[in-house]
Amino acid sequence: xxxxxxxxxxxxxxxxxxxxxxxxxxxxxxxxxxxxxxxxxxxxxxxxxxxxxxxxxxxxxxxxxxxxxxxxxxxxxxxxxxxxxxxxxxxxxxxxxxxxxxxxxxxxxxxxxxxxxxxxxxxxxxxxxxxxxxxxxxxxxxxxxxxxxxxxxxxxxxxxxxxxxxxxxxxxxxxxxxxxxxxxxxxxxxxxxxxxxxxxxxxxxxxxxxxxxxxxxxxxxxxxxxxxxxxxxxxxxxxxxxxxxxxxxxxxxxx
Numbered sequence: 562x563x564x565x566x567x568x569x570x571x572x573x574x575x576x577x578x579x580x581x582x583x584x585x586x587x588x589x590x591x592x593x594x595x596x597x598x599x600x601x602x603x604x605x606x607x608x609x610x611x612x613x614x615x616x617x618x619x620x621x622x623x624x625x626x627x628x629x630x631x632x633x634x635x636x637x638x639x640x641x642x643x644x645x646x647x648x649x650x651x652x653x654x655x656x657x658x659x660x661x662x663x664x665x666x667x668x669x670x671x672x673x674x675x676x677x678x679x680x681x682x683x684x685x686x687x688x689x690x691x692x693x694x695x696x697x698x699x700x701x702x703x704x705x706x707x708x709x710x711x712x713x714x715x716x717x718x719x720x721x722x723x724x725x726x727x728x729x730x731x732x733x734x735x736x737x738x739x740x741x742x743x744x745x746x747x748x749x750x751x752x753x754x755x756x757x758x759x760x761x762x763x764x765x766x767x768x769x770x771x772x773x774x775x776x777x778x779x780x781x782x783x784x785x786x787x788x789x790x791x792x793x794x795x796x797x798x799x800x801x802x803x804x805x806x807x808x809x810x811x812x813x814x815x816x
Contacts, residue, residue: 563727565589565596565668566647570628570637571613572603574655579612581657586620588661594668599645600625600655603637635744639737651725652748659723663764667725670762677805678752678759679725682718687763694768704785708746711793714753716761719746720785723764730757733805738791743784750792756805 567585571578582598589596602610602625613625626644628637638652649671653659667679683690684702693701701720708719722745730752739747752759795803 562595563648563668563672564646565594566645566650567596567598567664568638568641568645568650568652569598569600569655570603570634570641570652571600571605571609571655572632572634572637573605573607573609575605575607575609575612577656578609579616581653581655582616582620582623584657585653585661585664586622588665589622592665594665596622597645597647598623599641601628601637601641601644602626603628603634604630604632631740633740634742635737635740638744642731642737645728647728649725649727650731652722652745654722658767660765663723664725667762667764670760671725671727674760676760677727677730677757678749680716680718680749680759680761681721681723681764682716682761683721683764683766684717685761685763688718689763689765691765691767693766708750708789711789712750712753712796716749716753716759719749721745721764721766723766724749726752733757733803739784739788741784743788746785747788747792750788751795751803754792754796755803 569581578600582600585598598620600613600623602613604627610627617623617625626640628640642650651664651667653664663681667681671679682688705717705719709715709717726748733755734748734751737744737747
């Protein structure tokens with residue numbers, strides 16, 4: 562059985578972090594999944610850290626770290642990807658916009674099918690969104706359409722942060738470049754371009770009920786474009802230098 566790690570970046574999440582961690586832990590315990598929950602406190606200005614300290618006394622599988630400067634979503638997730646100790650890792654939001662039931666399903670599919678990645682899509686049959694702001698939805702679908710056409714792939718939700726990766730896959734995608742929310746597409750697109758196996762399954766998403774989203778649309782366009790161009794360059798000009806090599810991964814497992 563694979564040990565499951567969950568990385569959760571948290572910035573000013575005092576209103577929801579306790580509920581998210583508690584529900585997630587209870588679900589994984591109920592499913593008898595060996596796990597750890599890794600919360601990266603991204604220099605929060607509220608009581609997020611104090612709440613995490615209290616939670617660690619109650620939940621043995623919870624670990625939290627304070628992200629070092631510079632801060633930001635991408636930096637926090639990258640710090641978490643350096644700290645987790647599981648055989649596979651999922652990235653989830655602190656506001657419980659991602660479903661613990663979906664996480665369990667992702668995990669079961671990875672174990673059953675032995676794939677390197679499980680990608681969620683909110684926009685295939687069975688996918689669900691709740692209270693998605695229409696402006697963000699329009700931009701999301703436009704951005705994902707551009708990504709699909711540019712790379713010639715069918716996957717239609719690369720901007721979705723909720724994905725599950727094996728540890729070897731994460732190691733094979735380093736070093737990471739994106740410091741912000743554009744890390745979501747760097748992870749998935751690198752995995753695809755570098756030849757890691759993946760399956761796409763529907764997942765649900767609901768808009769946060771507390772706090773404010775840290776995603777600033779106006780600031781992200783050029784950053785997403787930068788990562789897309791980087792991946793395109795790698796795909797067409799790297800001569801497959803970064804492609805997954807089974808023999809190398811097998812050697813990593815032995816060591």
